[in-house]
Amino acid sequence: MVTKGSCMCSQIAYEFSGEPATTALCHCTDCQKWSGAAYTANVVVPRKDFSVTKGTPKTYDAIGDSGKVNKHFFCGNCGSSLYTELEIMPDVACVKSGGLDGGAANHEVKVEFYTKDRLGYAKEVPGADQVTQFGQ
Template sequence: MVTKGSCMCSQVGYEFTSEPATTALCHCTDCQKWTGGPYTANVVVPRKNFTVTKGTPKTYDAIGASGKVNKHFFCGNCGSSLYTELEIMPDVACVKSGCLDGGAKDHDIKVEFYTKDRLGYAKEIPGAEQLTHFG
């Protein structure tokens, strides 16, 4: 199985060759800033199965609540948020599902992180594990 994604202007492309390890929403205030929305929607995949296939994304390092680096990858041209690599989770990439080719998929969300920061109108996903923070 190969899943592909790209930024809005198509200058950066990527693919992964495995099923997601999990799917997650993150409601933390950093993710709210990162997306300009109430949360990030993530397809979490093993880094060993994730490859940038076109272009070179820019990066921004933020320090998470853990004190460890959250490296954000984005297109330097159109600004699309592509994926994150969290020092606290060294074996996976958190792919932003809105950049999957063909549009965001209606994934069965397995976990919601930082529910303490969830906005009132963003309701709990039934059946998803609810965590007030990460880790």
């Protein structure tokens, strides 16, 4: 199975093979700034199964709560968030669900990360694991 995605203007395209390792919402303040929303919605996939197939994303490095680098990849033309590679999770890419094609963004949420930073109006997803922050 191959899942494809792209930015809003289609200058950047990517794909991953197989099933995601997990699906997650991240409520950390970094993701709030990154998305301009209460959280990011992600499919977490092995880096070895993920590739950019068109264009070259721009990057921005932020230091996360962990003290480690969160490398954000985005389209330099339309600004779409594409994926994040976290130093704290070196074997996976966190692909932003909204860019997935063919309804693939409509997935079950299995875990919510950084619930300590969850905004008051964002309610817990029933059945999803709740992780206060990485390492806890």
